[in-house]
Amino acid sequence: MKDKPFALVGVNIAGHDAKDLKEVVEREKLTWRSLADAGALGQGAIATRWNLTSTPTLYVIDHRGVIRHKWLGAPGEKVIDAALDKLIEEAERSGKDAPK
Amino acid sequence: MQRSLVGLLALVLVLSVAAARCAGQDQPASPADEYKALLKEFNRASGGGPLSDEERTKFVGRVFQHRYKLAQKFVELAEKYPADPIAVDALMQAVWQVNTTPWPVELVGKDEAGPRAFEILERDHINSDRLGPVCRRLSFGFCKEYETFLRAVLENSPHREVQAAACLGLAHFLNNRLQRLDLVKEQPALAKEFADLYGKEYLLELQRRDRTAATKEAEAFFERAVELYGDVKLPDGGTVSEKAQAELFEIRRLAVGKEAPEIEGVDQDGQPLKLSDYRGKVVLLDFWSEA
Incomplete structure (x- = not known):
């Protein structure tokens, strides 16, 4: 997929800030970028706006x-x-x- | 995997809500005792250690089949004591097991008691002030009876809070149903599962409907919820207005065919990231949580 016009972008909605998310991403061995959606679980600004009710949502x-x-x-x-x-x-x- | 998790989550939800309802009961009369005995059996779930996906699926199937059988007993109880206040509880419990995932019929069996339970609820208990929780619960399902019941409660309940739950519940139900129909369209193998679960005629009739008009109808009920019941508080702390507005945003801005709203934030390295940075590329946007 490297040379293709494609990107996988994650949004972690567990509520971590960037620093905590870094740990999670390393533990889960994820190779792509994920946005941090700081706040309570599922209650961050992005999850709220995108009306998230369950994960994964794609x-x-x-x-x-x-x-x-x-x-x-x-x-x-x-x-x-x-x-x-x-x-x-x-x-x-x-x-x-x-x-x- | 996802299916299993959602299923288990639904079970946990069922258990906790049912337990809370049970704790609130204090009826020494014998119909209530009979109800409590059934409820105890309904809530009895085998525990014990983490399960593999396959084991978990089997477990979910067992729980559903067991509960659908008990649902018939709850209906029998309600029919035996039609004038007792416990009849409402028994009927609501009879329809409490909602197949939200939806698990296939070979696994979970048929909900044979549902139609009869709704018939009695609508005929004898439409004035009850306790129908709110069941309205919220049904909104996650797909059965034809759920829609009929939610419409009946919305039009006939004398209680504003129950009307609010029915209005929001009906809007959710219609919207969820549309999303499931989209899934069926995308994954034809699901069509058979849905036909087995909910009836072939019903599914075909839904598939013939105009999607735009059906979306408009869901929107209209969310709008009605904002307008008439906006201030009503929800169990999770928010208001009907907040919940309905969020759903309206999703329908209007987050549907297939709409331009994706901008997302701006930082990634795990603290680097700024904007969704629009990826314009020109196909993006798989994955909302995830490790929890």
Whole structure:
């Protein structure tokens, strides 16, 4: 996925500040960036605004910033991969067509 | 894995709420004693150590089947003592086990008692001031009977707080149902599970409906909740208005097809991170918690 127009971005909603989140991320061996949403569990500013009720909650956002999929609970790798592949292809196509 | 966790969470919720309700009961009469004995059995869950995913799924199945069977006894109790105040408790307990995950019917069995329980609740107890908790609970389900009941309570309950719970509950129910229908559309294998659980006709009829109009209807009930019951307090400390406004924001701004709202914050290294930094890339945004 490295050379593809794709990014996995986490938002940890357990309420840690950045410093505590660093420990959790290292313990869980996560290799991607996660936002810290400081506050009480599930009550941080981001979780509140995004009306989070359970984790994992997944959103897929396309290259134009539009929400294309939303999953409350993981739908399984196959479903996620299929959705991402399709949108990544879309992003690559639009990159080629764009005026230079 | 997620399915198991949500299921267990739902169980814990059931146990604690039911226990709290039980503690509040103080009826020496024999119908109440019969009710308490059933409730004790309802709440009796096998404990013991961490379970594997497979064991946990089996466990959830056992609990559901056991409780659906007991639900019939709760209904029988309510029918045996129709004039006793415990009849309302028994009927609410009969419908308390809501399949929120939703677990497949081969695992959890059928909720045979539900329709009858709702029929009696609506016919004999629509004026009860105690229907709020069950309205909140039903909002997480999918059954056709839940919608019918929530609408009946909203239109007929004389108690403002119960109306508030029914209005918010109905809005949630309609909105949750739409999200589940989206899942079914995306994962056709789920269609059979839903048809088995809730009826093929019902599912087909829902799938034929216009999604935009159905969304508008959910929105309208959230708006009605803000307008008429905004100040009513919820058990979690917030108000009906706060909860309904958050849901309206989600429907209007966080739905598929909408531009994702900006997120600005810091990552685990204290580095500033904006969602819009990733414009031009496909982003999998994963809200997670290790807890």
